[in-house]
Amino acid sequence: MQRYKLLRQCGQIDNPLYGLCTTGCLCPVQRPVNGAPSRIPPEGVCGDYRIEHFTVTPEEEARTRIRFWRDEHVKAGDYVRLMRGRTVVMSDTPMEMRTNQPILHNATGDVLINGLGVGMVLRHILAKPDVRSVTVVEISPDVISLVGPTFCDDPRVRIVQCSAFDYQPPKGERYDAVWHDIWDFICSDNLDEMKTLHRKYGRRTNWQASWCREQCER
Ligand SMILES: C[S@@+](CC[C@H](N)C(=O)[O-])C[C@H]1O[C@@H](n2cnc3c(N)ncnc32)[C@H](O)[C@@H]1O
Numbered sequence: 001m002q003r004y005k006l007l008r009q010c011g012q013i014d015n016p017l018y019g020l021c022t023t024g025c026l027c028p029v030q031r032p033v034n035g036a037p038s039r040i041p042p043e044g045v046c047g048d049y050r051i052e053h054f055t056v057t058p059e060e061e062a063r064t065r066i067r068f069w070r071d072e073h074v075k076a077g078d079y080v081r082l083m084r085g086r087t088v089v090m091s092d093t094p095m096e097m098r099t100n101q102p103i104l105h106n107a108t109g110d111v112l113i114n115g116l117g118v119g120m121v122l123r124h125i126l127a128k129p130d131v132r133s134v135t136v137v138e139i140s141p142d143v144i145s146l147v148g149p150t151f152c153d154d155p156r157v158r159i160v161q162c163s164a165f166d167y168q169p170p171k172g173e174r175y176d177a178v179w180h181d182i183w184d185f186i187c188s189d190n191l192d193e194m195k196t197l198h199r200k201y202g203r204r205t206n207w208q209a210s211w212c213r214e215q216c217e218r
Contacts, residue, residue: 039123040080041150047142050083051118082118082143089184090117100124100181102209107131109176112205114164114197119147121179126154135160135175137167139182164197169204178208186212 041051056064056074064073074093081091090096097104100121103113107125109132116122116138125131136159138144144161151157160167164182169175180197183190194210201208 039119039126039150041118041147044146046145047140048084049089049140049142049146051146052081052083054079054081080118082147084184087184090120092118092120096120099212100179103177103179103181106177106207106209107134107179109133110174111135112137112169112175112178112201113181114167114179115181116143116147116159117181119150121181122151122157126151126156132156133158135169137162137164139163165193165200173204175201175205176207178205179211180208181211183211186215188216190216 040053043053044051055078056076058076061074061076079092082089097120103111103121104124107128108130111125111131111133112135113121113125114137116136122134122136125134133156136157138159138161141161144159148159151159164180178201180194180201182193190210191213194213194216197210198208
């Protein structure tokens with residue numbers, strides 16, 4: 001199955017401030033709020049990867065409105081995506097916001113994220129004042145080159161170039177939340193890797209989850 005393209009919106013998505021809306025549903029934070037530094041990686045190419053900015057026009061939004069369910073379409077606006085060849089590895093569309101909600105809600109204290117992507121999860125959890133540190137484990141040096149500098153001014157962020165399966169956290173280190181998102185698509189084939197990661201990080205945290213695990217189990 002392809003990484004989902006179906007989107008869901010809440011009634012407050014037109015709120016110009018974006019961010020966490022008043023209904024508690026998550027809307028895209030496309031651009032900095034209140035003068036905060038931009039956490040959108042610039043366009044660029046590195047090795048097999050590239051960062052692209054793209055715009056969904058009102059006309060394109062109308063087309064996806066026809067194709068998708070009533071409340072699941074791509075809202076007009078500006079987005080960023082990480083590409084590997086013709087594969088969209090990650091974008092910051094509303095669907096991604098929705099499917100990453102578990103970590104956005106549970107991130108607190110010391111957090112570990114497997115998979116940097118476009119840094120969408122990272123930029124949102126850094127906006128939470130109760131997040132003390134974020135360790136990001138990313139396998140691709142190209143992705144780190146493209147996206148890492150966007151976060152280099154935040155002393156809470158540590159990006160480690162390593163596979164999530166091989167990473168050995170410092171002795172005794174524990175996390176308040178661990179999030180695994182290293183997959184391009186929602187697919188039942190991901191389940192074995194999810195189980196391996198949950199076993200590996202289970203002793204390091206009391207809360208962990210994998211992106212779209214429930215959908216993979218269906
Ligand atoms: C879907 S993206 C992650 C999206 C990210 N959560 C965000 O908010 O933008 C998946 C990322 O995992 C990385 N990745 C793939 N396999 C990995 C592995 N074994 N260990 C660590 N990172 C991996 C990919 O290079 C890619 O950057």
